[in-house]
Amino acid sequence: MTRPTVLVLLDSPQGALDDVRQPVLELLTLGRELGRVDVVTLAAPSVQVLATLGAYGVQAVHQAALPTTLPASAHHVTSVLASVLTTAVRRTDADVLLVPSSFAGKEAAAVAAARLGAGLVTDASGAAWSQDGRLLAVKRVFAGTWDTTSAVATDPAVVTVRANAVSAAPAPTPTHPEVEALPIEVAAPATTVVAREVKARASGRPALEEAAVVVAGGRGTGGDFGPVEDLADALGAAVGATRDAAFEGWFDSYIGQTGVTVAPRLYIGAGVSGAPHHRGGMQASQVVVAVNNDPEAPIFEISDFAVVGDLADVLPQAAAVIREHKARS
């Protein structure tokens, strides 16, 4: 087999492309293990982005040229993004298409797979070639209690990959990727975008879905996320909530089966009972720590370390010790 080609979607909800998000760096790292890596993007990459892509060994950047009659707001509609992916796979003759596992990414990847007649694995945590040249994708299921391996019978194979599944690392030899225009033929979608607003990311804190460390607050915070944010800041962590805490309006994004799925190196749940719906979105975390004043809290069943106590006392003390430790080292 000649060296396989892997195409990675460089996605950005913004119009401009001035940074490469962590999940994409992870996909580039995974892609390099599978073959030659190209990226496809909707927007013009900045000089900084091109340098990063070069550092990660990207061979070429295919920048979609969408019809000028298409309003910019329509660029992210699933059917349009799927056309970009389909055209890019055909143009590069890619053997693997890797897309970050956001909801938008998964939908576009699925529709592209349908159009390409390709097999699809969603939310994978790894991929490798089998002896007989099929793509094997690994995935953690049932709230992180089982690992499965799926073989994709088609070429190309379409795989969406979860954040934090792979650790990002630059290529041993950097490249100088060229940007090539990728003309896309697509009709205006039947779906109209009436309004679209990209939420500003909390400055100074990593995004929840990408973070390597997450501190989550539940109903036990009683509405005061101060201690949760304090510990998160000491650790450089992202903050999340349970759905109940989010529905109370105490914090805006929540972790769980209907919220954000996280699988960080470290998850700390404070005032979180560990209901099955919440567990489904965090149980694949590598290390789980819980703080809860109820010694019977179900979250203790899936924790590596736990403190029975009031989070208002425990979290600030932990944050202070961590700050001291960091100042010393």
Add this chain to the structure above:
Amino acid sequence: MRIVVLLKYVPDITSDRRFADGRVVRDPGEGSLNELDENAVEAALRLVEAQPDGGEVVAVTLAPPTADIALRKAFQLGVHRGVRVSDDALAGSDYFGTTAALAAAVRRLGDQAPVDLVITGMAALDGLGSVVPALLAEELGWPQLTLATSVSLDGSTLTITRESDDVAQTLAAPLPVVLSVTDSANSPRYPNFKLIMAARTKPIEEWTAADLELDPAEVGAAGARTTTVEATARPPRPEVELVVDKGEGGKALAEFLIRNDLV
């Protein structure tokens, strides 16, 4: 107004879920209607109830007969008609086989009388793929409005809001549409006593792959583009290290993190 709601019977999330021979083991009686599909049923009932001349809500599920539990639950909530697509030839279907079968069922219902909407929950709480609604829209050639946190219908234009991946959007499309709803879109109603009684004996229609004129090579294990070649249970976590806070709990927590190189 005629709405098809797609339902899934899923293993209870608190049950011991497992694999055997690359397939999910489904113990009869251990499952239930996918909770998020109750939001889909609710959305369908509300849309139909808001029409001056009412309409029909048809629930469709692709599953063996055990899934009748899910259809009966939907009847209790007020769904008018229930169809189960069951066929050994459909076992082992991947996303595409599943979509082909569901789309064929929607088309068959559409041949009987026009279908205005297909509504699904945002995800099935077993697989959590969240891609079948988008694939179904592609297969039917209809616009898709997925992951709705609110839904409104004005004439024949459906408008939704959605919030995901850092983006808040308002999207609109003309009917017929494939709609998926999140658990924030509405609060599902409670089963109605009269309907509970009626749901026990309400007929469930059974359709086969042949009824739907499905190509046997395109569905089931035969048509699957991916196969599970390995499934292993992960080792249970070691016993939790539990500290009771007597004034030093935070310090103990920090030390655990430092000791394990997590800071």
